[in-house]
Amino acid sequence: xxxxxxxxxxxxxxxxxxxxxxxxxxxxxxxxxxxxxxxxxxxxxxxxxxxxxxxxxxxxxxxxxxxxxxxxxxxxxxxxxxxxxxxxxxxxxxxxxxxxxxxxxxxxxxxxxxxxxxxxxxxxxxxxxxxxxxxxxxxxxxxxxxxxxxxxxxxxxxxxxxxxxxxxxxxxxxxxxxxxxxxxxxxx
Numbered sequence: 001x002x003x004x005x006x007x008x009x010x011x012x013x014x015x016x017x018x019x020x021x022x023x024x025x026x027x028x029x030x031x032x033x034x035x036x037x038x039x040x041x042x043x044x045x046x047x048x049x050x051x052x053x054x055x056x057x058x059x060x061x062x063x064x065x066x067x068x069x070x071x072x073x074x075x076x077x078x079x080x081x082x083x084x085x086x087x088x089x090x091x092x093x094x095x096x097x098x099x100x101x102x103x104x105x106x107x108x109x110x111x112x113x114x115x116x117x118x119x120x121x122x123x124x125x126x127x128x129x130x131x132x133x134x135x136x137x138x139x140x141x142x143x144x145x146x147x148x149x150x151x152x153x154x155x156x157x158x159x160x161x162x163x164x165x166x167x168x169x170x171x172x173x174x175x176x177x178x179x180x181x182x183x184x185x186x187x188x
Contacts, residue, residue, distance in 0.1 A: 011035050014160040018167070021156055025164060032170040035163060043120040044113055045080040051105050052098070060097075067096035082110040134168030 015035060019026035040046045048068070053061040069078045071092045072085070085106065093103045112118040145153065157164035 007039065011037070011163070014163040017160055018157060018164055025157070025167065028167050028171045032167055032174065035166060037163070037166050042079070044082055044109075047109060047120075048080050048085070048106055051102055051109070054102075064097040068093075068098075071096050082114040085110045086114060134165075134170075134172035 011034075015029050019029055040049075049061065049065055052064050052068075056064075065080075068080060071088060072078055072080055090103065093106070094100075098106065109118070113120060154161050154164065
């Protein structure tokens, strides 16, 4: 079985499971449509991409990522790693299109990963406070759920919380009339 077929089976299983256990999620899935998540197993690179992508278009983020990969070519064959990133001068990062703030965030991430302070393989064990507004929209709540309420609600979605989170973001985007061309995820 090829990787694409395997991934499509995971998506199908996840959406079926979420629809079966949660009627609001079933409605959300029907409203949003097929899941378009694509996995990237390179966790550090994906987090760098997430930082770069904040508050800019997908097209602009892709251009910055391409320039960053090009700057990394001599350092690490174009792979974005903590060590390769830390070896680049600030001027190279600015030339790739990074703002000073995003450059600080990315350097901080690289230092924490490189030093072992942040173990990306254990990332899935950390609390996820994201998509509070998407949940509020989907569940028609008067106020944003608290982090505690969100964790409790999210437990029923386990082991497919990544997919549930994606659907919560997408329902929020639909409510705002803001659909992105594509989406990325850190891991399953």
